[in-house]
Amino acid sequence: MEYDVIMIGSGPGGYTGAIRCAQLGLKTAIIEKYPALGGTCLNVGCIPSKALLDSTEHYYNAAHTFAEHGIKLEHLQVDLAQMIARKASVVDQTTKGITYLMKKNKIDEYHGVGSFVDPHTIKITKTDGSEQTITGKNIIIATGSKPSSFPSMPIDKKRVITSTEALTLKEIPKHLIVIGAGVIGAELGSVYARIGAKVSFVEFFDSMIPTMDKTMGKELQKVIKKLGADFYFSHKVTKVENKGDEVVVSMDTPKGEQTTLTGDYCLVSVGRRPYTEGLNLEAAGLKTDERGRIEVDEHLRTSVPHIYALGDVIRGAMLAHKAEEEGTFIAETIVGQKPHIHYRLIPGVVYTWPEVASVGYTEEEVKKEGIPYKVGSFPFKALGRARASMDVDGLVKVLAHKDTDEILGVHMIGARAADMIAEAVTAMEFRASAEDVSRMSHAHPTYTEAFKEACLAATDNRAINI
Numbered sequence: 290m291e292y293d294v295i296m297i298g299s300g301p302g303g304y305t306g307a308i309r310c311a312q313l314g315l316k317t318a319i320i321e322k323y324p325a326l327g328g329t330c331l332n333v334g335c336i337p338s339k340a341l342l343d344s345t346e347h348y349y350n351a352a353h354t355f356a357e358h359g360i361k362l363e364h365l366q367v368d369l370a371q372m373i374a375r376k377a378s379v380v381d382q383t384t385k386g387i388t389y390l391m392k393k394n395k396i397d398e399y400h401g402v403g404s405f406v407d408p409h410t411i412k413i414t415k416t417d418g419s420e421q422t423i424t425g426k427n428i429i430i431a432t433g434s435k436p437s438s439f440p441s442m443p444i445d446k447k448r449v450i451t452s453t454e455a456l457t458l459k460e461i462p463k464h465l466i467v468i469g470a471g472v473i474g475a476e477l478g479s480v481y482a483r484i485g486a487k488v489s490f491v492e493f494f495d496s497m498i499p500t501m502d503k504t505m506g507k508e509l510q511k512v513i514k515k516l517g518a519d520f521y522f523s524h525k526v527t528k529v530e531n532k533g534d535e536v537v538v539s540m541d542t543p544k545g546e547q548t549t550l551t552g553d554y555c556l557v558s559v560g561r562r563p564y565t566e567g568l569n570l571e572a573a574g575l576k577t578d579e580r581g582r583i584e585v586d587e588h589l590r591t592s593v594p595h596i597y598a599l600g601d602v603i604r605g606a607m608l609a610h611k612a613e614e615e616g617t618f619i620a621e622t623i624v625g626q627k628p629h630i631h632y633r634l635i636p637g638v639v640y641t642w643p644e645v646a647s648v649g650y651t652e653e654e655v656k657k658e659g660i661p662y663k664v665g666s667f668p669f670k671a672l673g674r675a676r677a678s679m680d681v682d683g684l685v686k687v688l689a690h691k692d693t694d695e696i697l698g699v700h701m702i703g704a705r706a707a708d709m710i711a712e713a714v715t716a717m718e719f720r721a722s723a724e725d726v727s728r729m730s731h732a733h734p735t736y737t738e739a740f741k742e743a744c745l746a747a748t749d750n751r752a753i754n755i
């Protein structure tokens with residue numbers, strides 16, 4: 290069978306790109322190694338983690354805030370098996386939705402490991418060992434990523450686990466040690482802290498979510514501390530050992546002393562690595578860089594012009610919506626259009642509660658690049674909407690250019706920040722100034738008023754409600 294485009298991998302980058310190719314009239318095939326489509330994001334990433342975050346947040350509120358709202362509950366219990374079953378059903382419905390979309394767009398779906406035979410030919414090896422080859426005028430590698438680890442932290446998937454196992458635990462850990470307080474560690478750590486686990490975060494850097502604006506890390510630590518979590522910042526893990534019913538984590542303190550933590554589970558969330566195993570890249574004349582990523586140019590083309598790559602397997606943020614934009618970008622490039630992705634305006638979100646969301650420059654980056662800037666910030670506790678819902682933790686911080694007032698970065702921690710950040714992205718895509726946003730009407734009472742107020746604060750300190 291011959292195709293205009295063969296997509297290898299069906300994650301958010303792969304399935305979005307395949308749909309856009311089909312919309313543009315290209316005869317398209319998609320190959321997925323696993324039975325379900327949707328990749329990391331739908332099966333063991335974004336969707337299942339958000340399902341568990343939502344369930345555990347409901348429980349936490351029922352246990353801690355409902356009484357103040359005037360709702361009395363007795364005999365409140367966590368049914369972890371039901372939480373995990375609901376999550377599985379959300380995943381099932383979502384992945385089936387992708388199968389439906391493939392059919393609707395007349396995309397041929399193949400299941401098996403795709404590997405290059407030559408630059409235009411892909412062999413598909415199914416689980417029963419049978420093989421089939423298909424050819425493509427264009428090939429897109431969208432094979433994503435896998436959790437990474439260090440030799441000192443051997444993953445056994447029982448006590449020393451990755452995010453994948455953390456999404457299907459059969460019991461609530463008594464003491465969960467989370468190595469890496471980045472986005473995935475913060476999210477899954479808060480899932481179990483909310484339902485009663487003692488959670489300890491061990492982080493090599495000096496704050497939570499260390500790649501985001503420093504203010505966000507500090508604020509997030511404050512709210513996660515309320516869940517009873519402990520933090521070991523600037524600690525270097527030297528050894529993780531499964532001792533049967535316990536895990537012992539050895540680490541160096543900032544003072545260079547050695548110490549240990551003992552828990553019943555250890556979640557290793559130290560990042561993800563690009564996944565290219567089984568692709569037989571050599572047969573296509575392709576190589577990976579020193580970090581295992583497939584190298585691409587600004588058109589997302591590899592060194593072989595008809596082979597493209599996207600998402601977690603190439604450079605840039607490992608985010609579902611970044612992969613999606615790249616899938617669309619490649620499809621449009623193939624048909625001769627001139628698409629564009631503004632990488633700095635891809636938002637980053639942490640789905641803790643409150644949520645953290647960010648777009649553009651961090652304060653650390655503007656300082657480093659010597660860009661003259663001013664800051665406006667506004668706390669959630671000064672918002673009527675936040676007080677009504679009792680979600681008063683957090684703030685919005687706006688960085689604007691000192692001379693032109695153009696918004697350079699927006700960093701939010703607070704209720705519904707994940708949804709609110711879209712307004713900041715829109716404003717920044719249109720190169721709005723802080724004053725532009727502060728002169729736009731925002732419905733009252735809403736959380737979005739915090740963004741308007743932070744923009745007012747950045748515009749000559751004009752915030753009204755503080």
Ligand SMILES: Cc1cc2nc3c(=O)[nH]c(=O)nc-3n(C[C@H](O)[C@H](O)[C@H](O)COP(=O)(O)OP(=O)(O)OC[C@H]3O[C@@H](n4cnc5c(N)ncnc54)[C@H](O)[C@@H]3O)c2cc1C
Binds near residue numbers: 601
């Ligand atoms: C716990 C967790 C939570 C996350 N939460 C979020 C979030 O809230 N928001 C967000 O933006 N991002 C989130 N991410 C990251 C997000 O999942 C990834 O950035 C995204 O899935 C990358 O998409 P992709 O299309 O590049 O690859 P993937 O989603 O990794 O998909 C790649 C697919 O390719 C398949 N494949 C690999 N090799 C082959 C082969 N040789 N042949 C056939 N098929 C192959 C794989 O089986 C897989 O299905 C999360 C990740 C994790 C682990």
